[in-house]
Amino acid sequence: xxxxxxxxxxxxxxxxxxxxxxxxxxxxxxxxxxxxxxxxxxxxxxxxxxxxxxxxxxxxxxxxxxxxxxxxxxxxxxxxxxxxxxxxxxxxxxxxxxxxxxxxxxxxxxxxxxxxxxxxxxxxxxxxxxxxxxxxxxxxxxxxxxxxxxxxxxxxxxxxxxxxxxxxxxxxxxxxxxxxxxxxxxxxxxxxxxxxxxxxxxxxxxxxxxxxxxxxxxxxxxxxxxxxxxxxxxxxxxxxxxxxxxxxxxxxxxxxxxxxxxxxxxxxxxxxxxxxxxxxxxxxxxxxxxxxxxxxxxxxxxxxxxxxxxxxxxxxxxxxxxx
Numbered sequence: 001x002x003x004x005x006x007x008x009x010x011x012x013x014x015x016x017x018x019x020x021x022x023x024x025x026x027x028x029x030x031x032x033x034x035x036x037x038x039x040x041x042x043x044x045x046x047x048x049x050x051x052x053x054x055x056x057x058x059x060x061x062x063x064x065x066x067x068x069x070x071x072x073x074x075x076x077x078x079x080x081x082x083x084x085x086x087x088x089x090x091x092x093x094x095x096x097x098x099x100x101x102x103x104x105x106x107x108x109x110x111x112x113x114x115x116x117x118x119x120x121x122x123x124x125x126x127x128x129x130x131x132x133x134x135x136x137x138x139x140x141x142x143x144x145x146x147x148x149x150x151x152x153x154x155x156x157x158x159x160x161x162x163x164x165x166x167x168x169x170x171x172x173x174x175x176x177x178x179x180x181x182x183x184x185x186x187x188x189x190x191x192x193x194x195x196x197x198x199x200x201x202x203x204x205x206x207x208x209x210x211x212x213x214x215x216x217x218x219x220x221x222x223x224x225x226x227x228x229x230x231x232x233x234x235x236x237x238x239x240x241x242x243x244x245x246x247x248x249x250x251x252x253x254x255x256x257x258x259x260x261x262x263x264x265x266x267x268x269x270x271x272x273x274x275x276x277x278x279x280x281x282x283x284x285x286x287x288x289x290x291x292x293x294x295x296x297x298x299x300x301x302x303x304x305x306x307x308x309x310x311x312x313x314x315x316x317x318x319x320x321x322x323x
Contacts, residue, residue, distance in 0.1 A: 012298065012299055012300050013299060013300070014273075014299065014300045014301075014302070015269070015272070015273065015274075015275060015295065015299035015300065015301050015302075016273060016274040016275070016301075016302050016303075016304070017274075017275050017276075017277055017292065017295060017301055017302070017303045017304075018222055018225055018226055018274060018275070018276045018277070018303075018304055018305075018306050019276075019277050019278075019288075019292075019303060019304070019305045019306065020215070020218040020219060020221070020222050020276060020277065020278035020306055020308070021218065021305050021306065021307045021308065021309075021310075022211070022214050022215060022218060022308065022309060022310070022311050023215060023218065023277075023278040023279040023283075023285075023288065024232075024279040024280075024281070024283050024284065024285050024288060025281065025282070025283070025284065025285070026209070026210075026211030026281040026311070026313075027211070027311070027313040027314055027315045028087055028110030028111065028112060028113070028209070028211070028281075028315060029054045029087060029110075029281055029282045030315075031087075031108065031110070031111075031315040031316075031317065032053050032054055032086065032087035032108035032110065033053060033054065033059060033063070034317060035053075035084055035106055035108040035317060035318065035321065036049060036053050036063050036066075036068050036084050036108070037063070037066065038317065038321045039082055039084055039106055039321065040066050040067045040068065042321060043081075043082045043104070044067070045066070045067020045068075046067050046068070046069045046081060047067060047068055047069070047081065047082050047083075047084065048068075048069050048070075048071055048076070048077040048078075048081055048082070048083040048084070049063070049068050049069065049070050049071070049083070049084045049085075049086065050071060050072070050073070050074060050077070050083055050084070050085050050086060050090065050094065051070070051071075051072060051085075051086040051088065051090075051139055052070060052086060052236075053068075053070075053084065053086050053087060053108060054086070054087050054237075054282035055234050055236045055237035055238070055240075055282050056233065056234050056237060056280075056282040056283055056284070057234050057259060058259070058260065058283075058284060058287060059282065059284060068084075074094055074097050074098060077103070079101050079102070079103055081103075081104075082103070082104040082105065082106065083098060083103060083104070083105045083106075084105070084106045084107075084108050085105065085106070085107045085108055085109060086108060086109075086139060087108050087109060087110045087113070088109070088110075088113065088138070088139035088140040088143055089109040089110070089113045089114065089117065089139070089140055089143030089144065090107075090109070090139075090143045090146065091142065091143055091145075091146020091147065092146060092147055093146065094146075095107065104320075106318050106320060106321070107318070109143070110179070110209070110315075111315050112179055112207075112209040112210075113140055113143070113144070113179055115205075115207075116144055116176055116177075116179065116203075116207050117143070117144060117147045119176055119203055119204070119207075120132075120144060120147045120148055120153065120176055121147060121148070123174040123176075123201060124148050124152060126174075126201075127172060128172050128173055128174040128201055129154070129167040129168060129169060129172065129173045129174070130148070130152060130153045130154070130173070130174050130175070130176065131153070131154045131155075131156050131165055131167075131173065131174070131175045131176075131193070132144060132145060132153050132154070132155050132156065132175070132176045132177070132178070133156050133157075133162075133175060133176070133177040133178065133181065133186055133189050133190070134155060134156075134157070134177065134178030134181065135157060135178065135181075135238060136155055136157060138178065138238055140178050140179065140180065140238075141155065141178055144176065144178070153176075154167075156189065158185075158189070159185075159188055159189055159192060161189075162189040162192045162193050162196075163192060163196075165193075167197075170196075170197055171197075171199060173197050173199075173200050173201070174200060174201035174202075175190065175193055175200055175201070175202065175203075176203065176207055177190075177203070177206075177207040177208055178207070178208075178238070179207055179208055179209040179212060180208070180209070180212050180238040180239040180242065180281075181208055181212070181238070181242065182216070182242045182245060182246060183208055183212070183213055183216050183217075183246075184246070184249070186208060190202075210311070210313065211239075211281045211311065211313075212239050212242070212281065214308060214309045214311065215239065215243055215278065215280070215281065216242065216243065216246045217308050217309070218278060218306065218308035218309070219231075219243050219246050219247045219250065219276070219278055220246060220247075220250040221306055221308055222247065222250075222252070222276030222278065222306060223246075223247050223248075223250035223251045223252040223255075223276070224250070224251065225274055225276070225306070226252055226274045226275055226276030227252065227253040227254070227271070227272045227273065227274060227275075228252065228253065228254050228255070228256070228268055228269065228272045228274075228275045228276070229244070229247040229248075229252045229254070229255040229256070229275070229276040229277075229278070230255075230256055230258060230264075230275060230276070230277045230278075230291060231243045231244045231247065231255065231256065231257045231258070231278055231279065231280060232258060232259075232260070232277070232278070232279040232280065232283045232287050232288050232291060233257060233258075233259075233279060233280030233282065233283045234259055234280070234282070234283075235257060235259075237280045237281075237282050237283075239280050239281045239282070240257060240279075240280025240281075240282070240283065241257060243255075243257075243278060243280060244256065244257045247276070252276065253272075254268060256268060258291070259287075260287045260290055260291070261287075261290040261291045261293070261294035264291065264294055264295075266298065269298075269299075275295070276306075277291060277292065
């Protein structure tokens, strides 16, 4: 039987759906999307965006329809059109080049990523050797490492890297982390670094952002009460992939990442009585609702919400868009 084929409406079995809260958009993502929307309103289309504003295909496609043009490099942007830098942050060379070309540019970097950039500069100014825990090639990592001269920051991706890193001066080192990592995996690496280098300088506040932490904690709670966890989010979204991994590690029988309801494979539901549903920090709520609606076409559904934390953070928009 094709798992995607419809089933008769009679004799449908019951299914409990547990919704994680918080889920979906964080304050940084919401701000970045608003920056693109308001820039289009103010300057008209097209408005260029360097790299995907956030890692979600549906968000990117909607903004394209409004007049956003997504490019990978600044030299693809005409000098007479505004450009927005993504929420993940960019190397210092990018705004410097935009300024040199006298372009109108808006920085949609999440303020919590900008905090990491500031920390990196302070450690560099203090003469410390810096190690960054993160994923090679991720735009946030590229942007953070690009705040300082090439070769200044060493990237560590796993526990083996934390174990093998040998600084020139073990008494004057510091660490930073990507904001969207697994809290547990990162803690393991941080603890090893602190054990190896007792005086290592740590972030004033944890670099992994509140939204990543809250969503991972909520998924751990889902795993305690659900056999299957569905994570709505794109495959290139680091925080969404981490949610799927955390769900499996926390004890769920299965956890799946899907862009939207079309990604559901109904064979996942065999033998499942409770399904946990959440969304990555760059996934809009209407995609979650679409998943719930799809499930309701096949099962007699009861929905409950599992609240791990309430988020009230709001980040201000750039002055250029509010004046």
